[in-house]
Structure formats: C-alpha cells, structure tokens
Amino acid sequence: MESKGKGKVNPERQRQRYSAEFKREAVRLLELGQKPGTQLALELGVARNRLYKWQAQFKANGGVFREPGRPKVTEES
Template sequence: MTKKYDKEFKIQTVRLIQEEGKTVAQVARELGLHENTVYRWLAEFKQDGANAFPGSGQLKPDDNALRDLQKELRELREENEILKKAMHYFAKDRR
C-alpha cells in the first residue's frame, strides 16, 4: 500500500532542502522517504511552485483551464454540425 502525503508535507519537505540546505539523502533518511520520491517532489515544486501537488484527482490550474476549453470546443463543434444539418434541411424545403 502506497502512503499518501498531503501538499503541506511535500512543501515542507522541499523547504528543508531549499531553505535549510539539507541534502535530499539526509531529508529522505530523516523522514523515512525514498530519495526518488523527494527528488520528484523537488522537481514538481521547481516546475510548478505554489501550484505543485494539486492533490488526488485535482488538476493544476492551467491543465484545468485547458480541459475546460477542450470541452467547450467539442460542444461548439457539435452545435455547429447540428446547425449545418438544419440549414441543409430547411434549404431543401424552399425548393
């Protein structure tokens, strides 16, 4: 079973390295974590800052915005297709 760590724990872990100058190996040993886990958290924090570690099932704000725009685009394309079909249907009636 995989342990789950909350966002605050991950941020505090990263701060031990960045602000207190501890090594990844030292922090991992002190907290009982695998070094690779700490390296991954460090990389995520460096890349995304305050938006890192959004939580289970949550998206980062940029990913969430992209998903919403993709959904809107699909819906608009569907509506456009319906309108095209309706236009052709009504155009036939006029002849």
C-alpha cells in the same frame, strides 16, 4: 506449470500518500540545504529520489502540488 497473471506483486501493500503541506515542507527543507537529501529523506521516511521529484514538480507547477486523482473537467476542455 502455473501461469502468471498480471497483477500486483503484493496486493495488500497500500501506496503511501503525502499531503501537499508535507511535500511543500519537505521541499523547503531540501532547498535550505542544511542537511543532505539522503539524511533528510531518512528523517522524513521517504525515498531520496521522491524528494527531488517533488522539488521538480513544485518548480514546474509554480509552487503548487496538484491534488491526487484525475484532473477536474472544466467547461473549457
């Protein structure tokens, strides 16, 4: 019996990254309400729930998407 190690199911698959500009535009289009979220997601090539997560992040962060990676260390922290 072969033991299963912890690891990625498909290590060759790369995570898709989207620019802040792309996310802002997607959220803007979603909020216009001219198309349903499902249709917009298909046209943009993203998952529908991802659009709504971006919308929530956008609102929570005052209209700004944080950069990917760890937050920068400041002298105050």
